[in-house]
Amino acid sequence: MSNKIPPIEVHDLTVAYRKKPVLWDIDFDVPEGKLIAVVGPNGAGKSTLIKTIMGLIDPVSGKILVYGKPVDRERPRIAYVPQRESVDWDFPISVYELVLMGRYSHLKLFHRPGSNDRRIATEALEKVGMSAYANRQISQLSGGQQQRVFLARALAQQADIYLMDEPLAGVDAATEATIFELLRVLRDEGKTVLVVHHDLQTVSGNFDWVMLLNLRLVSFGPVEEVFTAENLQKAYGGRLNILTQVVELAREKSFVRESGHE
Amino acid sequence: MITSTFWILLTGSLAAASCALVGSFLVLRKQSMMGDAISHAVLPGIAIAFLLTSSRNTFPMLLGAGAFGLITVYFTEFLHKRGRLLHDTSMGIVFTSLFAFGVILISLYAAQVDLDQECVLYGEIAYIPWDLWIWNGLNMGPRPVWILGLVLVLNLAFVGFFYKELKVYAFSPEYAASLGIPVGLVHYGLMGSVSFSTIASFESVGAILVVALLIVPPATAYLLTEKLKPMLILAMATGVLSAVSGYYLALFLNASIAGSIAVMTGVFFLGAYLFSPSDGVLTRRYRKTDALPEPDEFAVL
Numbered sequence: 120m121s122n123k124i125p126p127i128e129v130h131d132l133t134v135a136y137r138k139k140p141v142l143w144d145i146d147f148d149v150p151e152g153k154l155i156a157v158v159g160p161n162g163a164g165k166s167t168l169i170k171t172i173m174g175l176i177d178p179v180s181g182k183i184l185v186y187g188k189p190v191d192r193e194r195p196r197i198a199y200v201p202q203r204e205s206v207d208w209d210f211p212i213s214v215y216e217l218v219l220m221g222r223y224s225h226l227k228l229f230h231r232p233g234s235n236d237r238r239i240a241t242e243a244l245e246k247v248g249m250s251a252y253a254n255r256q257i258s259q260l261s262g263g264q265q266q267r268v269f270l271a272r273a274l275a276q277q278a279d280i281y282l283m284d285e286p287l288a289g290v291d292a293a294t295e296a297t298i299f300e301l302l303r304v305l306r307d308e309g310k311t312v313l314v315v316h317h318d319l320q321t322v323s324g325n326f327d328w329v330m331l332l333n334l335r336l337v338s339f340g341p342v343e344e345v346f347t348a349e350n351l352q353k354a355y356g357g358r359l360n361i362l363t364q365v366v367e368l369a370r371e372k373s374f375v376r377e378s379g380h381e
Numbered sequence: 382m383i384t385s386t387f388w389i390l391l392t393g394s395l396a397a398a399s400c401a402l403v404g405s406f407l408v409l410r411k412q413s414m415m416g417d418a419i420s421h422a423v424l425p426g427i428a429i430a431f432l433l434t435s436s437r438n439t440f441p442m443l444l445g446a447g448a449f450g451l452i453t454v455y456f457t458e459f460l461h462k463r464g465r466l467l468h469d470t471s472m473g474i475v476f477t478s479l480f481a482f483g484v485i486l487i488s489l490y491a492a493q494v495d496l497d498q499e500c501v502l503y504g505e506i507a508y509i510p511w512d513l514w515i516w517n518g519l520n521m522g523p524r525p526v527w528i529l530g531l532v533l534v535l536n537l538a539f540v541g542f543f544y545k546e547l548k549v550y551a552f553s554p555e556y557a558a559s560l561g562i563p564v565g566l567v568h569y570g571l572m573g574s575v576s577f578s579t580i581a582s583f584e585s586v587g588a589i590l591v592v593a594l595l596i597v598p599p600a601t602a603y604l605l606t607e608k609l610k611p612m613l614i615l616a617m618a619t620g621v622l623s624a625v626s627g628y629y630l631a632l633f634l635n636a637s638i639a640g641s642i643a644v645m646t647g648v649f650f651l652g653a654y655l656f657s658p659s660d661g662v663l664t665r666r667y668r669k670t671d672a673l674p675e676p677d678e679f680a681v682l
Contacts, residue, residue, distance in 0.1 A: 137465065173559045194561035206553045210409065211607050220549050224560040229542055256607040276560075 124187040126151050126280045126311040127172060132181030134164070134171050141167045145181070145336045149280075149313065150328070154306040156316040156342075159332035160355050165315045166202065168332065169282045173199050185280065195224045198278035202285050203265050208258050214268055215253040218244055221275030236275075243275040244268075248297065263294035270301060281305060281312045288317060299325050322346055385510035388523050390625055392509050393642060395529035396582035397594050397620030401602075402536050403574045404595035405616045408603060409551040410571075414469065415454070416595035418476035419572065420579040420588050422453040424483025427580065432490055439528050443580055450576025451569060453479060504587030506638045525585060532581040536574050540613070543567060548609060586639040594620055597646035604653040604660055619649050 127149040134142040142164040149155065157165050170176045172183055174190045185193040198221070221243065222236040232240075244250050247267040252260065260268060266286050273281055287295055299321075305312050306327070313330075316322065322329055322342060329346050331337040331354040338350040407416050426445030434441045453475055460471030514524040521527065540547060549557040550567045558564045575595070582591045602615035627642030634641065655663045 170555075175555055175558055191561065194559075199556065199559035201553065201556055201559075205555065207409075207411070210552050211603065211609050211612050212548070212552065213608065216548075216609075217552075220552070220556070220560070223545055223549055223562065226545070228546070231545065258607075 125149055126186060127313075128182075128184040128187075129172070130182040130184075132168075132171065132183065133179045134167055134176060134181075135179045136167075140179075140334065142171070142178075143335050147330070147336060147339050149311060151311055152306065152309045153311060153327045154302055154325075155311075155313045155328040155330060156322050156326040157313060157330045157332060158316050158319060158322065158354070159337075163333040163354070165332055166284050169199070169284055169313065169315060172282060173197070195276070196278050197280040197282065198224075198273040198276040200269050200273045200281065200283040200286055203262065203269065203288065205284075208260070208265065210257065212257060213253065214249065214255050214257055214260070215240060215244065217257055217268060218271045218275050221272040224276055239277065240271075240275045243271040246274055247271045247301065263290040266290050266298065267294065270298065274301075274305075279310055281310060283312070283314045285315050285317060287314075287321075295321075319351070386628075388510040388526060389506055389638070390628055392506060392523065392525050392529060392585050393624030393628060393638075394621040395526065395533050396578075396585050396591075397598065397624040397642070398617040399529060399533045399536050399578040400582055400591060400594035401598040401616040401620035402533075402540060402613060403571060403578050405599040405602065405613050406540075406547055406551050406571055407575065408596060408599040409609075410554075413596045413600075414472065415457075415572070416575055416579070417592045418457065418472045419450045419453055419575050420583075420591045420595070422476040422479035422483075423447075423449045423576060423580055423583075424480050424588065425449055425486055426483075427583075428483050428486040428490075432486070439524065439581075443528075443577060446580035446583075447573055447576045449479060450579070451573060454569065454572040504583060504585050504590065504639050506585040509585060525581075528581050529585075532577050536578060539570060539574050543570065547571065586642060590639045590643045593643035593646050594623075597643075597650050598623065601646070601650045601653045604650075604657045607659065620646070623649055 125148040129145055129147050129149075132142060132145040133140060145168070157168065159165050167176060171178055172185075172190065174183075183190060185197055190197065219232055219236065219240045222232050222240060226232060226236070241250070241253070244253055247270050249264065249267050249271060252264065252268075257265075257268070266289070270283075270286060273283070287298060290298065302312055302314065302325075314326070316326075323346060326342055328340060329342045330339045331345065331350050333354045333356070337354040338345045404413075404416060407413050423446035426447070426449035427442050428445075430438075430441035430445035453472075456475045457468070457472045460466050460474060461468045464471060466474070509523050509525050512524050514521040514527055546557070546562050546567050549560065549562060550564055550571075554564050554568070557567070579588075579591050579595070582594060586594060598620035599612070599616040601619045602612045605615055606612050623645040624642050627645040628638055630636075630645060631638040631641035653661070655661055658664060
């Protein structure tokens with residue numbers, strides 16, 4: 120696609136919660152086909168940013184465009200993966216029914232999911248390795264399985280942009296590897312993937328770009344240029360010392376890993 | 382008196398089925414008490430409709446109650462968002478104020494209108510066979526049966542047409558909004574249906590016991606199944622069973638019919654709580670493979 124319009128444009132965005140700013144004067148364009156980590160300390164506004172892009176929170180000021188249009192006109196093309204804790208896992212539906220919800224953005228009012236939607240949902244479950252659980256009630260899933268099912272639901276939407284809120288929170292190492300692999304596959308298919316991420320150690324080597332956020336946009340660019348101790352200090356403030364060490368360690372690790380692959 | 386028994390049972394069953402259907406979504410949305418709030422807050426709507434038309438005509442009453450039901454939902458959300466109050470606090474403020482306003486209206490004008498507080502609060506299902514709808518000189522049967530039948534059809538249509546929207550909205554309003562589902566419309570549609578069901582059931586079981594029909598049968602069904610459609614059907618079935626068995630319990634005890642129906646919803650709930658095939662307290666105890674309590678039960682201890 121030689122589409123020059125960026126998948127997401129955010130201009131002069133300010134979001135406040137009870138008159139206290141949560142995001143301040145944010146301005147950026149998201150490049151197409153990149154796997155992007157959004158990092159920052161607790162309360163930096165990472166989830167708020169994603170929710171505001173999805174139109175779930177009204178900003179105080181600013182403009183957000185998805186493929187050059189307001190998000191409401193491009194809903195089927197943008198998939199949202201909420202935080203795992205945001206829903207009631209005792210809700211009476213099966214894993215398969217939950218994944219099928221991803222198709223709803225393509226269905227008009229009064230329309231039921233058809234055989235094509237069912238096939239796509241089944242394939243999405245296969246992709247995350249959860250086919251065996253299709254008929255289980257969702258309360259029977261472990262934390263990692265819940266994340267996989269949420270991912271399958273987003274895959275079923277067949278969107279072009281994926282906004283994910285901590286899809287790697289509370290998962291074991293095996294699930295983490297599976298999810299990273301899935302994210303890479305999405306990226307290789309040309310999709311744009313924005314991931315709110317809490318683990319600084321896994322940024323290098325797994326993501327193409329990184330956004331450092333703390334109320335303001337500290338830095339946004341390719342990981343090798345932007346993911347520096349200096350920028351992390353700006354984003355995380357006082358807890359610098361530990362963080363510098365984390366970055367050093369992470370870099371060493373990813374260096375070892377990358378050279379190991381070659 | 383076979384026919385009058387039939388009408389009473391039919392009225393109770395229709396009310397129970399209507400309430401259970403929309404109440405299921407309240408329970409799943411964790412807004413059970415919204416049913417309580419709406420069932421009280423519609424009182425001024427009924428009183429005003431009474432005063433304006435000076436008759437017990439049901440349609441103005443339905444409109445008045447529907448309007449006040451939605452006002453309750455709107456003000457509750459307004460206070461919650463703008464007044465920085467917790468959701469249940471703002472609900473408590475709104476519905477008690479509206480209910481009190483209704484009580485004052487009724488007590489002020491009670492002399493002019495044929496409406497007493499006892500009837501509004503407790504209902505009188507036993508008089509329903511004599512509340513006839515005469516149309517063009519024809520006896521069409523009890524009026525409440527028609528109204529409740531209409532409300533049940535409306536509720537079934539609402540849930541049927543908006544099933545996928547209601548399902549994803551009840552699971553997560555935020556995710557539903559991200560898909561482009563008109564969450565506000567679904568929310569107010571559901572609350573409107575709750576208001577209509579409440580007011581239509583009013584005459585039979587009263588404002589207080591209607592809450593039992595809205596919440597207890599869905600809660601019972603929730604314990605018995607892990608799928609949404611069976612839950613809706615079971616909720617309606619439990620509601621109808623409670624209405625029928627409640628009527629005979631009342632005959633046996635020579636007690637209030639509405640009270641007995643509410644007691645029966647509780648009895649069925651207790652049964653599900655103890656004997657549910659998946660989560661029943663006793664079922665679990667006597668199943669060797671599943672002897673350990675759930676982790677969240679540790680938290681209670």
